Amino acid sequence: MTPRTYTIGLFTALALVVGVVAAFNRVVDPFWYYRDVEIAGFNADKPRFARFEQHVKPQLLAREQPQAIVLGSSLAEIGFDANDPSLTDGGRLKGYNFAFAGVDWAETQCYFLYALDATDLKRAVIGIHPGSLPRVDCARQRAEIADFSQVQLLLSLRTLQNSVRTVLEQGAARASHTREGRYLYTRGVPGTAARFGAFFRGRAKQGCTAEQVPATPPPGEGLGGMAATVEPDLEGLRVVIRAAREKGVALRLFAYPHHALALELDFLCGEFAARWVALAAIARLVEEEAPDGSVQLWAFYDYNAVTGERVIGREPLYWQDPDHFNHEMGALLLADLFGTPSRQGFGRRLTAANLAETQRALRASRARFLAAQPAFYDDLRATIAPLR
Amino acid sequence: MLFNSYPFLCVFLPVVLAGFFLLARASHALAAGWLAVVSLVFYGWWNPVYVALLLGSIVFNFQTGLAIVRRTGTPAGKRLLVFGLAANLLLLGWFKYADFFAATLNHAAGADLPLLHIVLPLGISFFTFTQIAFLVDAWQGKAAEYRFTHYCLFVTYFPHLIAGPILHHAEMMPQFARRDIYRWDWQSVATGFTLFFIGLFKKTVIADNIAIYARPVFDTADALTLVDAWGGALAYTFQLYFDFSGYTDMALGLSLLFGVRLPLNFDSPYKATSIIDFWRRWHMTLSRFLRDYLYIPLGGGRRGPARRYVNLTVTMLLGGLWHGANWTFVVWGALHGFYLLVNHAWRELRQRLGWTRSYGRPGAFMAVLLTFTATVVAWVFFRAETMDRALAILHAMAGANGVTLPYRWFEKLGTLGSWLAGQGVRFENTATFGGGAQLNWLILCALIVWLAPNSQQVLRAFRPALGVEPDGTQPWWQWRPALPWLAATTIAAVLAVLSLTEVSEFIYFQF
Numbered sequence: 001m002t003p004r005t006y007t008i009g010l011f012t013a014l015a016l017v018v019g020v021v022a023a024f025n026r027v028v029d030p031f032w033y034y035r036d037v038e039i040a041g042f043n044a045d046k047p048r049f050a051r052f053e054q055h056v057k058p059q060l061l062a063r064e065q066p067q068a069i070v071l072g073s074s075l076a077e078i079g080f081d082a083n084d085p086s087l088t089d090g091g092r093l094k095g096y097n098f099a100f101a102g103v104d105w106a107e108t109q110c111y112f113l114y115a116l117d118a119t120d121l122k123r124a125v126i127g128i129h130p131g132s133l134p135r136v137d138c139a140r141q142r143a144e145i146a147d148f149s150q151v152q153l154l155l156s157l158r159t160l161q162n163s164v165r166t167v168l169e170q171g172a173a174r175a176s177h178t179r180e181g182r183y184l185y186t187r188g189v190p191g192t193a194a195r196f197g198a199f200f201r202g203r204a205k206q207g208c209t210a211e212q213v214p215a216t217p218p219p220g221e222g223l224g225g226m227a228a229t230v231e232p233d234l235e236g237l238r239v240v241i242r243a244a245r246e247k248g249v250a251l252r253l254f255a256y257p258h259h260a261l262a263l264e265l266d267f268l269c270g271e272f273a274a275r276w277v278a279l280a281a282i283a284r285l286v287e288e289e290a291p292d293g294s295v296q297l298w299a300f301y302d303y304n305a306v307t308g309e310r311v312i313g314r315e316p317l318y319w320q321d322p323d324h325f326n327h328e329m330g331a332l333l334l335a336d337l338f339g340t341p342s343r344q345g346f347g348r349r350l351t352a353a354n355l356a357e358t359q360r361a362l363r364a365s366r367a368r369f370l371a372a373q374p375a376f377y378d379d380l381r382a383t384i385a386p387l388r
Numbered sequence: 389m390l391f392n393s394y395p396f397l398c399v400f401l402p403v404v405l406a407g408f409f410l411l412a413r414a415s416h417a418l419a420a421g422w423l424a425v426v427s428l429v430f431y432g433w434w435n436p437v438y439v440a441l442l443l444g445s446i447v448f449n450f451q452t453g454l455a456i457v458r459r460t461g462t463p464a465g466k467r468l469l470v471f472g473l474a475a476n477l478l479l480l481g482w483f484k485y486a487d488f489f490a491a492t493l494n495h496a497a498g499a500d501l502p503l504l505h506i507v508l509p510l511g512i513s514f515f516t517f518t519q520i521a522f523l524v525d526a527w528q529g530k531a532a533e534y535r536f537t538h539y540c541l542f543v544t545y546f547p548h549l550i551a552g553p554i555l556h557h558a559e560m561m562p563q564f565a566r567r568d569i570y571r572w573d574w575q576s577v578a579t580g581f582t583l584f585f586i587g588l589f590k591k592t593v594i595a596d597n598i599a600i601y602a603r604p605v606f607d608t609a610d611a612l613t614l615v616d617a618w619g620g621a622l623a624y625t626f627q628l629y630f631d632f633s634g635y636t637d638m639a640l641g642l643s644l645l646f647g648v649r650l651p652l653n654f655d656s657p658y659k660a661t662s663i664i665d666f667w668r669r670w671h672m673t674l675s676r677f678l679r680d681y682l683y684i685p686l687g688g689g690r691r692g693p694a695r696r697y698v699n700l701t702v703t704m705l706l707g708g709l710w711h712g713a714n715w716t717f718v719v720w721g722a723l724h725g726f727y728l729l730v731n732h733a734w735r736e737l738r739q740r741l742g743w744t745r746s747y748g749r750p751g752a753f754m755a756v757l758l759t760f761t762a763t764v765v766a767w768v769f770f771r772a773e774t775m776d777r778a779l780a781i782l783h784a785m786a787g788a789n790g791v792t793l794p795y796r797w798f799e800k801l802g803t804l805g806s807w808l809a810g811q812g813v814r815f816e817n818t819a820t821f822g823g824g825a826q827l828n829w830l831i832l833c834a835l836i837v838w839l840a841p842n843s844q845q846v847l848r849a850f851r852p853a854l855g856v857e858p859d860g861t862q863p864w865w866q867w868r869p870a871l872p873w874l875a876a877t878t879i880a881a882v883l884a885v886l887s888l889t890e891v892s893e894f895i896y897f898q899f
Binding site for chain 2: 001155157
């Protein structure tokens with residue numbers, strides 16, 4: 001072989017193989033970017049989408065131009081169906097779940113500001129953990145989003161690996177997300193009670209242990225009142241509210257709900273007081289910045305048949321673990337957030353004025369629930385048992 | 389612009405190659421000028437503002453060099469040389485060390501000097517050293533040719549501009565003057581692309597993948613244990629080698645496309661049997677520079693052992709500081725200086741005692757192991773951001789924080805796992821150890837480093853670098869234009885090209 005033949009052969013083979021890889025990645029579309037070739041048994045299920053969602057979802061948002069979106073962490077990504085009629089105003093708006101597993105407030109804030117720029121948004125739902133919601137510099141995230149290129153999707157060894165796995169896992173593994181961006185997570189996977197236990201084990205590392213669960217339920221005074229903590233930094237939320245108002249977006253903020261077992265553990269470990277302080281501050285800010293009600297704050301802390309759905313000995317409908325709720329429960333939240341008349345009343349819109357009453361209502365609901373569910377503390381001890 | 393990027397591979401390189409060989413048909417000077425201009429474009433891709441700095445440095449040094457040559461051997465010539473060296477060192481000092489010295493003074497003497505936060509021009513250490521060598525060569529009468537286009541090309545030549553090798557005027561200028569480099573040569577092109585793809589593979593497939601195991605160990609403040617710390621230190625040791633030697637292979641390969649051979653920069657350094665041997669194999673052109681322009685002018689080993697040790701220490705300290713404005717680099721240099729002292733002292737002791745016996749393969753194995761371990765320890769200072777972090781990692785490497793293994797290994801190890809647990813080994817997952825995957829990568833790297841021939845040995849029959857000549861033999865594993873090598877190179881090239889998408893900068897770009 002002459003050097004000439006060798007060199008020409010090298011580049012011909014390189015171009016050929018790279019071209020075939022690009023074509024294969026394009027057709028399989030493991031990260032669900034192109035969405036034009038979907039063949040059952042070949043590539044219709046996208047089990048690998050989750051691995052690349054932070055790159056793909058922003059591009060899909062810009063391309064699909066939804067008008068109603070959900071933002072937040074995995075709690076929001078798992079818990080809301082973007083086609084829910086309450087969110088989409090009976091199907092009149094196009095919905096998209098623009099939440100991301102593992103993101104914090106800083107990233108959520110940046111994703112919201114990006115969505116405002118990239119789309120003609122009408123409605124947005126943002127899940128928050130009551131606490132500091134500071135302002136952040138979104139330059140890095142903007143640069144990451146702008147840095148996306150289709151070359152990454154097509155000419156990448158990682159994409160090739162995921163393409164191959166996508167094809168091989170058809171039927172064996174299911175899609176990680178729905179088309180509209182809802183994360184399926186452990187949906188339908190047995191072992192919810194064990195996942196509750198694993199979550200509570202995580203809480204133990206933060207000092208909330210099984211020893212704090214008494215033999216009988218204590219009175220519920222601790223669910224009200226506010227701890228003397230420092231006022232949270234809400235400047236990031238202020239930016240978000242102002243940006244939403246400027247663009248005419250109906251914004252619904254909501255504190256992530258928790259399963260009653262987790263609520264009770266929060267209560268027993270004394271974590272509720274600081275939460276109320278933050279919620280009070282957020283409520284004041286919302287009223288100050290959006291007195292017309294275009295921005296609302298909601299909470300869904302309650303002891304009821306849905307939040308207190310039993311997980312021992314059965315697979316629950318509404319929950320995947322103490323924090324991650326299913327879209328069936330998300331539907332109840334959305335009905336309240338956007339005022340779907342027939343289904344309202346699951347949560348409560350918070351204002352500075354009704355906070356004390358909300359706390360009272362929570363105590364009352366707890367008392368009623370515990371009276372009606374004598375096995376509740378047994379369940380709490382059973383799920384937390386692996387700690388011992 | 390990065391060698392490991394699509395703009396470079398798909399646009400820059402083809403355009404430069406086509407332009408060079410087309411223009412060479414009309415005029416060799418035009419082709420050389422083209423190469424110099426596109427090299428400036430290559431440099432300016434990162435920050436166009438600093439092209440002016442580079443050009444200013446070139447013009448200044450070229451004129452100073454000319455002036456020195458006209459006054460060779462006179463006091464005026466020597467004054468010009470000192471002026472030229474001082475100007476280069478000032479430039480380097482200003483851009484690279486101003487904040488370091490200010491911060492050190494602020495800390496040590498309680499001064500309140502403002503930090504300037506100057507952005508370090510890419511490759512400034514390399515092009516400054518290259519030109520310092522030129523001025524000294526001019527004074528010593530070793531620099532023979534003074535065509536500005538060729539000088540400009542000598543400094544800016546894009547394959548070496550950013551991260552070396554550090555060139556000598558005398559080894560490059562004659563090559564630029566040769567007529568045959570202006571003709572397309574399929575042999576050079578085939579060899580050059582093969583070497584380039586070997587380098588690209590080393591960088592994008594090996595170095596970038598092993599880097600993910602080094603980063604958490606050096607970048608976190610978490611407490612480490614023995615396995616995490618050694619895992620991270622070894623990962624970095626291999627990452628640095630494959631990254632820098634991969635870059636050098638690419639540089640040498642690219643240069644070969646133009647028929648120009650660059651000097652060898654790596655020769656399987658981790659196969660070294662002593663630290664002296666290590667420095668003959670690692671970043672060889674820097675070692676050569678430090679030897680020729682620092683160690684020997686200081687007196688080298690000519691004034692007795694004591695003075696030699698002082699000279700060695702000073703050379704290694706400055707060599708350390710050259711790598712970066714941080715005390716960790718100074719300590720790294722000092723540590724290598726200490727290693728060299730011990731190595732030289734040991735050699736002298738053996739000579740005095742008449743210990744000339746060789747211990748064969750076991751002896752060589754132990755020597756390689758000892759040298760490698762010493763190098764790994766030193767790399768911890770090289771990579772760590774702060775002295776505190778480096779010391780914390782070394783503390784863990786010494787076993788002071790115990791041993792933690794991944795949780796799933798407990799079951800896999802069976803009885804051994806239980807026994808280890810009984811000896812105090814903890815079994816839990818940490819964010820700083822990648823488990824089996826990391827182990828596999830480390831083993832793969834070790835096998836390549838110690839058992840495989842290096843890229844220069846593979847391509848030896850086709851003279852891939854200056855000083856690498858065919859030795860008359862061609863074992864089966866040596867490259868030649870043949871089908872098996874075409875298949876192997878294609879596989880390496882495909883894997884390397886498909887790994888380009890996560891563009892990462894070469895480690896040595898910061899120096």
